[in-house]
Amino acid sequence: ERYPLSLNAVNVVCFKIDWDERGLKVLLIKRNITPQKNKWSLPGGFVNVDETVEDAALRKFVEETGIAPSYLSQVRTYSDSKRDIRDVGKYKVRVVTTSFIGVYTFDKDPVLTEESSDYEWFKIPRKYIQRSIPELAFDHEQILTDASNRLRRNLEFSGLATRFLPDYFTLGQIQDVYETIWEVELDPANFRDKLTNVDGWIREVKNPPEDLKARRGKPPTWYKEYDVPQFERMISNPDGAVIREKESEYQKNLDNMTSEIPVIKLEELE
Structure with missing residues (x-):
């Protein structure tokens, strides 16, 4: 058919940082329903x-995991006509899905439902x-x-790193986020100089909550996020060239597709 039936779906690629293993992980669930029963999948x-x-x-x-992400952002849509075809009555229906990046920062474990038989946080190397x-x-x-590449790339252009941290944090903790996700070592002095020069993003907290104040020794300097800006590449990933190249392939494909769409003049529609 020229205009086949389709269903709209969503998938969430939910990341967390395992601080004990110092690694980026993603949540997968094992399907307990057809189609593709017993395969691992994204919620x-x-x-x-x-x-x-x-x-x-x-x-x-939330329905499939029993937990809620602290951050959710749309990535892109997947619409290949053969990616997922379902039988609905007498019709063959294609499934178009939109993906999202999620960030999870809490300790609560996911909860299984009738639709899943297992879950696991899998480590995602670069x-x-x-x-x-x-x-x-x-x-x-x-x-x-795609979501993993987008996450690593977006750290260069946005305040996404603080989404992996509590409300109050130190500059060292932000650096830990970048180093863990990028799997690199950053020069502390250079990194912190660039970080504090991103206008409007984070500010030093002069009077932190009592539970953050050190009882002995010199207290750490605490910061809090005030804005999540989009900025030019202030904090560059030393190994980011490959990630940026892969990410740009999607935009190149879009540009090629849209360049083939004919331009219709307004008078031609009259």
Whole structure:
């Protein structure tokens, strides 16, 4: 058919930092339903008729895991006609999904539902992601890879790093986020100089809460986020060239597609 039926879905690529292992991890669940039962997958599901994809992403993630991310941001849409085809009555229906990056910073463990038989936080290295995770359902490996690259790239241009931290933090803790996710070592003096020069992002807290004040020795300097700006590459990833190149491939494909769309003049529509 020229205009086949389709269903809208969402998937959440939820990351957390394991500070004991100093590694970035992603939450996967093992499917206990068809299709592709017993395969690992990203949490997600279908969008209700009366909700946005943003609302659906949060709802489905909470329903399937029992936990809520502290941050959620849309990444991109996957619409390959063969990525996921379902039988709905007498029709073959394609599934179009929108992916989101989530960040989880709490200690509560996920809760299994009837639709899942297991869950696990898998470590996601910067290279060779496929060697660190099991085979995933549908095109979730591609979705995970794209989200991982986007996360690492966005650290250069936004205040995303503080989403992995509590409300009050030190400059050393922010540096730990960058070094853990990027898997690099950064010069402390140079990093902190650049960090404090990002206008409007973080500010020193003159009077931190009592529970943060050191009882002995020199107290640390605490900071708090005041804005999440989009800035030019103030904090560069030393190994970020490959990530930026992979990320740009998606935009190049979009540019190529849109360049082939004919321009229709207004008078031609009259």
